[in-house]
Amino acid sequence: MLSAFLQFLISGVTVGAIYALCGLGFSIIYNASHVINFAQGEFIMIGAMTAVSLVEAGVPMPLAILLAILVTMAVGVLLEKLAVEPARKASVTTLIIITIGASIFLRGLAQEVWDKNFHKMDPFSGDTPINLFGAVLMPQTLWVLGTALLVILLLAWFFNRTLEGKAMLATSFNPLAAQLMGINTKRVLMLSFGLSAALGAVGGIVITPITFTAYDNGIMLGLKGFSAAVLGGLGNGFGAVAGGLIVGIAEAMAAGYLSSAYKDAVAFVIILLVLVFLPNGLFGRKGTERV
């Protein structure tokens, strides 16, 4: 009984960590630009697919991972420069369509660059399972959790302690005032896309030894990450992490105890309930509208 529960909890926290990273990516871009980047899921896919193909080509794994993150960041920055910046003044709906167009574009490109097959990657440190109160813990799970934790701590340090991070926070509160204080908001926008792309790539790479990856893997991961971000309150970093874990755990519990077919629906049912009863997410600021 307990071991089954623990098993579901482990797998829930593992995917939840990936949703959290993805949700953080949504939040960072949203803060810098009020754009919801529907191509966030594609960053996850591009990071994972690049790492896999580099490893297959014989590049040592640490180097392959580093290169994959850089490639994804380049894609993120290009996306911002070529598609988002020219449409800065457009309406929310227009920007949503642009980023959805970008995600279809990138997915199509991935299908050409690679193929439609599933790809796997070896675990980082073997696959001898660890026994934990009757539940099985794969070493890769520890990699996922450790990496996620490290990334989140690094982000917290970046936003609270570095000038660059503080500039991004300032821009999220008031872009005009930030600009008047000499912050280059265009640079902040570019940085936010690079950073979000890196987050996606890291998440995609560490989870690949557990879940495999394919050209269309980014869709659901991206939408769940978006749910995580909305659940925690858009733009709230702590909220995105909490939202990711809640979605991941709820999903794993539903798959274990209710029905695995409805696993994917869980995130969206939660999000609907939360939005109806708490329209600003769990930790969101209450919005006011200026006329």
Add this chain to the structure above:
Amino acid sequence: MSGLSRWAGLGALAIFLAALPQALPNNYYVDVAVLACFNAIICVGLNLLIGYAGQISLGHAGFFGLGAYASAVLVNSYGWPPLLALLAGAAIVGLMAFAIARPVLKLKGHYLAMATLGIGIIISIVINTEAGITGGPDGIAAGPFSIGSFKLAGERDWYWLMAGLLLATVWLATNLVDSPVGRALRALHGSEVGAEVVGVDTARYKVMVFVVSAVIASVAGSLFAHYTPQLTPTKADFFKSIELVTMVVFGGMASTFGAIVGAAFLTMLPQVLTVFEDYEPVILGGIMMGTMIFMPKGLVPTIAALFNRRRP
């Protein structure tokens, strides 16, 4: 749009739709025209919500799918007459839309996008999973559309039905837009708080237009179930919803004829792109980004603005 130019627009559309079949060499082209009519009908309804009321819906394919599956299941498994099934589907979707509209339309911007996206995905997952009722991913066949002993057969019959229905939908939509309801909706789009201050019951109008657009999608879905040989869940999924929103935005928000042009263009596009086969998603994604960057108002309003500038 004044009353006169509305009738002129409607007349021009009627003449175009009546003449079109002469120009179509074979049934393949008629089929594309019928599909364009289906999409145009849904988009004219969706445009009321997105273009005029300013509320986004990323889950409209869910309503289309519900209507389609209501018809397919009621006709196929329970032997209902198609017209009755269509009405039942519309009633179910209308009630459902009414029930969810109030809490959901309280949300704004991205939160509204997320909520409608969630509703659409949940509907699509249910259709995919309840294979015992819906046939699951393999789909289900609804059979031909018949009223009494009269049976619709062949692409040309369908064309006339759908073209007529498109005209009726446009008439309904333009009527709504030119009525006090339309004025209220535009006020709402401009500034919701402002509209409330001058006494517009914004919640009521938003709910109304949401229900109308959902029912239009449902009716189109019911007919589509009979038109397609095999109805599959892909017609109700997230991508179909995105496709519909793209059609509306591409053609031009807050332009009924823009919605029709957008629907027609994006229905034909994949047919043309089959030449490029594998590159289809790349080209489609590129077009979506390109039009939104260079013509954020959409095709028809951008061209109209060009004309007006030249002819002051």
